[in-house]
Amino acid sequence: MSLKTESFDEASATRIVIERNAGCPDPRLREIMAVLVRHLHEAVRELQLTQQEWRGAIDFLTATGQICSDRRQEFILLSDTLGVSMLVDAINHRKAETATPSTVLGPFHVADAPAMQSGDTISRDGRGSPLVVHGAVLDIDGRPIEGATLDVWQTSEDGYYDTQDPTQPDMNLRGVFQSGADGGFWFRSIVPASYPIPSDGPVGRMLKALARHPMRPAHIHFIVSAPGYQPVTTHIFVEGDPYLESDAVFGVKDALVLPFPMVDDTARGERFGVPSRHHEAEVVIRLQ
Amino acid sequence: MSLKTESFDEASATRIVIERNAGCPDPRLREIMAVLVRHLHEAVRELQLTQQEWRGAIDFLTATGQICSDRRQEFILLSDTLGVSMLVDAINHRKAETATPSTVLGPFHVADAPAMQSGDTISRDGRGSPLVVHGAVLDIDGRPIEGATLDVWQTSEDGYYDTQDPTQPDMNLRGVFQSGADGGFWFRSIVPASYPIPSDGPVGRMLKALARHPMRPAHIHFIVSAPGYQPVTTHIFVEGDPYLESDAVFGVKDALVLPFPMVDDTARGERFGVPSRHHEAEVVIRLQ
Ligand SMILES: [Cu+2]
Ligand SMILES: [Fe+3]
Ligand SMILES: [Fe+3]
Numbered sequence: 145m146s147l148k149t150e151s152f153d154e155a156s157a158t159r160i161v162i163e164r165n166a167g168c169p170d171p172r173l174r175e176i177m178a179v180l181v182r183h184l185h186e187a188v189r190e191l192q193l194t195q196q197e198w199r200g201a202i203d204f205l206t207a208t209g210q211i212c213s214d215r216r217q218e219f220i221l222l223s224d225t226l227g228v229s230m231l232v233d234a235i236n237h238r239k240a241e242t243a244t245p246s247t248v249l250g251p252f253h254v255a256d257a258p259a260m261q262s263g264d265t266i267s268r269d270g271r272g273s274p275l276v277v278h279g280a281v282l283d284i285d286g287r288p289i290e291g292a293t294l295d296v297w298q299t300s301e302d303g304y305y306d307t308q309d310p311t312q313p314d315m316n317l318r319g320v321f322q323s324g325a326d327g328g329f330w331f332r333s334i335v336p337a338s339y340p341i342p343s344d345g346p347v348g349r350m351l352k353a354l355a356r357h358p359m360r361p362a363h364i365h366f367i368v369s370a371p372g373y374q375p376v377t378t379h380i381f382v383e384g385d386p387y388l389e390s391d392a393v394f395g396v397k398d399a400l401v402l403p404f405p406m407v408d409d410t411a412r413g414e415r416f417g418v419p420s421r422h423h424e425a426e427v428v429i430r431l432q
Numbered sequence: 433m434s435l436k437t438e439s440f441d442e443a444s445a446t447r448i449v450i451e452r453n454a455g456c457p458d459p460r461l462r463e464i465m466a467v468l469v470r471h472l473h474e475a476v477r478e479l480q481l482t483q484q485e486w487r488g489a490i491d492f493l494t495a496t497g498q499i500c501s502d503r504r505q506e507f508i509l510l511s512d513t514l515g516v517s518m519l520v521d522a523i524n525h526r527k528a529e530t531a532t533p534s535t536v537l538g539p540f541h542v543a544d545a546p547a548m549q550s551g552d553t554i555s556r557d558g559r560g561s562p563l564v565v566h567g568a569v570l571d572i573d574g575r576p577i578e579g580a581t582l583d584v585w586q587t588s589e590d591g592y593y594d595t596q597d598p599t600q601p602d603m604n605l606r607g608v609f610q611s612g613a614d615g616g617f618w619f620r621s622i623v624p625a626s627y628p629i630p631s632d633g634p635v636g637r638m639l640k641a642l643a644r645h646p647m648r649p650a651h652i653h654f655i656v657s658a659p660g661y662q663p664v665t666t667h668i669f670v671e672g673d674p675y676l677e678s679d680a681v682f683g684v685k686d687a688l689v690l691p692f693p694m695v696d697d698t699a700r701g702e703r704f705g706v707p708s709r710h711h712e713a714e715v716v717i718r719l720q
Contacts, residue, residue, distance in 0.1 A: 151685065152522070152682050157515050166679070167643040179479050182475075183472065184514065186471055187468055187471040187472075188516060189523070190471075191467050195521075195524050198511070198516075206500045206507050208493070209496055209507075210497050212498065219493045228472060231477070232476060233662065234445065235480055235481065263501065280575050303601050353456065354452075355455040355456055
């Protein structure tokens with residue numbers, strides 16, 4: 145046995161660190177650390193990172209942690225804006241082509257949204273362009289799923305969630321619905337708006353340095369679950385939104401973009417309890 | 433031009449994110465982001481990271497940022513314990529074989545340590561095993577460098593820096609020396625002790641989960657500079673320390689490990705102003 149320390153240099157660094165972690169009793173943690181160390185070292189080597197750049201990275205990560213609070217998770221924003229969240233989502237939700245694809249949960253879900261009846265409105269202040277959402281929950285072969293739970297939330301016409309905006313009533317634009325015997329559901333709401341992710345912190349500064357905007361295209365969030373099926377966390381996006389091609393968090397999938405046409409029809413308005421001029425959207429959720 | 437969004441999936445994710453950043457006006461930032469995104473995505477793909485593991489990583493990074501303060505930099509500890517700091521150091525300090533190699537700066541340097549004269553002691557409380565450090569600053573061909581500045585700092589016999597330990601006098605075990613006409617310098621001190629890096633935070637929990645100890649082998653820090661030469665940030669390590677093979681931050685290099693023999697010699701003790709029984713160390717710093 146040599147008494148010499150093995151020389152830690154550009155060639156040996158990665159192997160030495162991985163060997164040092166080899167005594168980890170948890171095989172999955174050992175694997176995670178080995179893979180992370182290897183790719184992190186590769187990136188440093190490939191970039192020939194300077195000490196000033198290294199210090200910049202330390203300071204960026206520190207600021208990202210320090211702005212986090214009960215109400216803000218800047219590391220999730222960082223993961224989102226680097227496409228990591230959607231990549232993890234893709235890896236963990238491989239599905240049949242006909243199943244509704246998942247997308248990011250986002251930071252604005254609340255666990256205790258109110259249970260509602262078919263046809264109820266989730267708009268508690270009536271502000272915005274009236275919208276009727278009709279839909280059905282089906283299995284991947286097209287058979288209706290009765291009693292599926294649909295947890296729904298969206299922004300106001302100004303692009304704010306109730307939790308961000310003291311002018312909105314509590315639980316505004318949130319509700320939990322059940323599908324009927326034919327898999328069908330419907331509710332009333334308003335047309336959601338595109339909005340920026342929080343951009344006054346380190347991630348906002350990063351996007352600015354990259355000449356990227358912080359906008360997300362208008363969408364309505366859904367978590368749909370039913371006994372015996374995989375739950376899906378997803379959105380429906382408003383066709384024609386200018387940010388569909390450049391969602392700051394890479395959440396858009398073609399199958400989730402739906403028309404929200406303007407309808408001008410007094411009979412339909414009366415039937416659904418909305419003005420003659422209103423928008424409608426038709427959603428089919430397919431669970432696997 | 434297609435109106436469709438390109439599908440963001442496991443295969444396309446990395447390319448889509450890199451293309452989104454392609455408008456960055458700073459070519460180096462663009463390169464850094466592209467390389468980081470590529471290696472980060474590769475790691476996620478290779479690990480088939482679960483959403484629970486992803487959330488664990490988010491929470492770990494958040495906690496690492498949140499424990500940082502004016503007095504603590506946990507992301508530097510993380511970089512150190514993953515070998516990233518020493519890898520960046522190696523990349524940025526390629527040198528002649530004969531030059532003194534660099535190692536980590538560590539978090540305990542202070543900018544305003546007191547200027548001292550040859551032979552002064554940096555121990556302001558006299559606690560510990562007396563030590564005499566003799567040395568010389570040379571160029572890589574062995575010629576003496578006069579007027580080099582040596583900024584020196586170390587722990588107490590208990591393994592604490594003055595800034596960590598209210599029982600030590602201010603600026604204890606710190607001093608700035610100059611080399612003489614022959615490149616020589618000497619000072620008195622005490623034998624430093626091995627010590628743990630801060631282990632009560634996320635990095636300490638990580639080391640514990642990896643079955644690693646948080647110890648650094650005993651060392652004295654030096655920053656040596658002279659006009660016309662590259663400054664070197666380095667340590668000298670105490671030969672025989674039990675942690676030389678397993679420094680928590682991978683800072684040990686063979687050329688930096690020196691004997692600190694015990695001497696029992698009344699004449700030498702009197703000559704250097706230390707007890708008969710004392711330790712001595714002989715350091716040669718070679719600047720390129
Ligand atoms: Cu890689
Ligand atoms: Fe949203
Ligand atoms: Fe130290």
